[in-house]
Amino acid sequence: MGSVEQPVSMPMQAERRFRRREWSRNRTYYYLIIPVVIYFILIRYMPLYFLQVAFREFRVTRPISQTDWVGFRHFTDLFRTPMFGNALWNTIRISFAKLLFGFPAPIILALLLNEIRSSGFKRFTQSVLYLPHFISWVVIAGIMYNLLSPDLGIINNVIRSMGGEAVYFMGEDRWYVPLLVSSSIWKESGWGTIIYLATISRIDPDLYESAMLDGANRFQRMIRITLPLISDVIVVLLILRLGNVLTVGFEQIMAIGNPGSLPGRHVLDTFTYAVGLRNGRYGIATAAGLFKSLVAGLMIYTSDRFAKSLGQRGLI
Amino acid sequence: MTNVVGSRRGAFDYLLIAFFVLACVVMVYPFWHTIVTSLITFTEYAESLILLWPRSIDLSGYQFVIEQGSILRPLQVTIFIAIVGTACSLLATTIAGYVLSKRFRFSALIVNLILITMFVHPGLIPTYINYRNLGLLNTLAVYIVNGLIIPFYFVIMRTYYLSFPTDIEDAAEIDGCSVVQRIFLVVIPLSKAILAAIGLFFAVQYWNTFSPSLFFIRDQDKKTIQEYLFRIISRAVGDDAEETAAVVFPESVKAANILIATVPIVLVYPFLQKHFVKGVMLGALKG
Structure with a gap:
């Protein structure tokens, strides 16, 4: 039995020793990266858990796990x-x-x-x-409202000066x-x-x-x-x-x-x-x-x- | 670049130049029109067919905006998040990019953890519920948390550090620098150009913050300049009869507001321009 155990435990010990050495050598890297990992789990992955709102009767006052399942009703x-x-x-x-x-x-x-x-x-x-x-986009929209205004916007000024009729570009659905x-x-x-x-x-x-x-x-x-x-x-x-x-x-x-x-x-x-x-x-x-x-x-x-x-x- | 052989300008070249001159005018004129609108009187605005040059300068649009004062608070908020946010984002991206350019036991796993978020988006409502549970709703911190690390910029930084010469770092290590010292005394000073590029990207992104303000902020005194401007613009759509019309004409006030919300970007643009192509390329080609 002992002769069987030996070859198994040796690499395990070696691996543990290797890991400990790896940890102590790269300790600072781990300390620096742990906040980043926590950030990603908390801010970017945690919301995935709340996707179940799509299948539950969500109540603001209750933790999500205590709300009723509603299947595909939503x-x-x-x-x-x-x-x-x-x-x-x-x-x-x-x-x-x-x-x-x-x-x-x-x-x-x-x-x-x-x-x-x-x-x-x-x-x-x-x-x-x-x-x-x-x-x-907000700034661009603001500029567009000015340029395309039906009253004094420059595009409609040009259209009118050529004898056309002013177009309400920002309001008309076909535009x-x-x-x-x-x-x-x-x-x-x-x-x-x-x-x-x-x-x-x-x-x-x-x-x-x-x-x-x-x-x-x-x-x-x-x-x-x-x-x-x-x-x-x-x-x-x-x-x-x-x-x-x-x-x-x-x-x-x-x-x-x-x-x-x-x-x-x-x-x-x-x-x-x-x-x-x-x-x-x-x-x-x-x-x-x-x-x-x-x-x-x-x-x-x-x-x-x-x-x-x-x-x-x-x-x- | 590649086509210099046999260079004799033909009709095509002149057409090309004409096309791009026209394209430049189309790009720049809307801004110029806004500048002129903010500087002239209503009579001049109403009389002109096309605005090319202000005949006389009239600053009452700006005067109105500043005296009325409601732009000041959103301006303050936006300047704050642009400065603090850019600093936090740069620090986080540098540390993540540098550390994960090294090989250690979980580094590949963590890189994948970050890269997956480029493609998996939980959507608005789950994000909203999460921020509420974390107590981030209606705080200025939510702006910075929401934009802190952009995976694409992380890829750019990491790619940069992967090709970083190791001899310098080895030398620093032999001289007894700790990892943190190495980052601040050796690595950061040697990556000023890329930090400038990414920092400017972040600054623009924070300055243009609009939807987080719409989604996660209730108090008016924590709204960003973009949402403030959005309110002004969409208010004017419904009823053109503005209360401002008696004093100054609304187009000029709107133009002044638009320019105040744009000026910082136009000011940093020349610096941005110098660096960004390099930055984008690095990320796009190797990432």
């Missing part, structure tokens, strides 16, 4: 709420409009920026194009999605070029030279060399974007759409805020959030599969 209530259907539809159409027009914008812009020959002008243009990324899409492009497409430009700058210049010797013109080089070589990055960003297909920018919608006074303009995130925090219906609001996360996960998975089936590298 979900069935949610899908029967007309405001939710409207918010979901808004989210989808805004998201697809942004995907269709907003996603290609930085790619085109990066390809064009890459064609600028004067490096001084290029750098200047880039820093101007990046600027709006740092401006908050809602176009304004969201164009303001997103204005704010983020410059910033979005960074990653594409970086990828382009790592393309081997020899490729361009040999293409030129073969008589390829500038446009052909752009389409046949640059574009295929950044397609990996495009696919990864597209998959990530599809995963966020139900996230259309809470702050932008709040500031530009003003769903507080125009309830027809709600999207999922503003719906969750209005129903959950303003009306105190936590169950339904949490169910809406959970629904959104499930769709997001599903979208990432499907689009990744799809990209792989097309022979791209994919993400996961």
Whole structure:
């Protein structure tokens, strides 16, 4: 028996000794990182526990474990709420409009920026194009209200001076999605070029030279060399974007759409805020959030599969 | 850069320059329009088709905003969270990034713990309940707790420290520096550029804090400048008849408010600009 025990206990002892040495050598690292770990558990992971509000009859006065389970009732209530259907539809159409027009914008812009020959002008243009990324949506909405005002806004001044009739851009529903899409492009497409430009700058210049010797013109080089070589990055960003297909920018919608006074303009995130925090219906609001996360996960998975089936590298 | 071979400017180049000059105008003019609006009188505003240059300077918009005074408290709150928040975030991100660039028993696990939060979001209501249980609702601390560590910036910092030359640290260790001394005396001074970049990102993020103020703060005296501005803007949508209209015209007051809420960003932008591309690239390419 003893001869059997020996080989088992030896490595165990050695391991314990090794761990003790590891602990004493890296002690300071552990002391420094423990607050970070506590922060993440308490602030970022603890909320996951409260997702069960979506399946419970939540009471503010009671600890969550003492409230009753209600199964999927909040979900069935949610899908029967007309405001939710409207918010979901808004989210989808805004998201697809942004995907269709907003996603290609930085790619085109990066390809064009890459064609600028004067490096001084290029750098200047880039820093101007990046600027709006740092401006908050509230400020942008404020500026838009001024520029687009039906009374004395400059856009309507121009329309009137050409004999047209003033348009109430910020109030009319048919301008809602176009304004969201164009303001997103204005704010983020410059910033979005960074990653594409970086990828382009790592393309081997020899490729361009040999293409030129073969008589390829500038446009052909752009389409046949640059574009295929950044397609990996495009696919990864597209998959990530599809995963966020139900996230259309809470702050932008709040500031530009003003769903507080125009309830027809709600999207999922503003719906969750209005129903959950303003009306105190936590169950339904949490169910809406959970629904959104499930769709997001599903979208990432499907689009990744799809990209792989097309022979791209994919993400996961 | 790559296309310098055979450089002779063709029609395409001029089109390109024209396009980007136009793009720059589209980017900058809205800000310029706001500046001019805040500086002129109503007569001038009403008479002009397009604002290009103020004919005379009139500061009554700003005067009204300052005398009325309700912007001062949100301004104070925002300056406070921008300074304290940036300091806390930088410290936390540096420590997390540096320590987790080292290999020890749980380091990979902790890195994953942080990275997962990039993709798993509990959503608004669970976060709200959690903050309430922790007693953070309606405190200034919630702003800083909510924005303390951004996983993306953590990835940038960690990537930077992974490629940090180890000889310098070894030398410091031989000289008898403790880990904490090493961080503050060697590591931080040697990463000033990246700290400046990430610090500016954090400063902008804290300055632009809007939804946390909407979600987690009830008291008016703890609201941020962005929510304050939001109230002004969305109030003016419903009823254009402002009580201010008698004294100064509302567009000018709004423009003055907008500029007060934007000026700090425009002031730090040149510094930001110098560093951020490098920072973003580092995180994006290796992360």
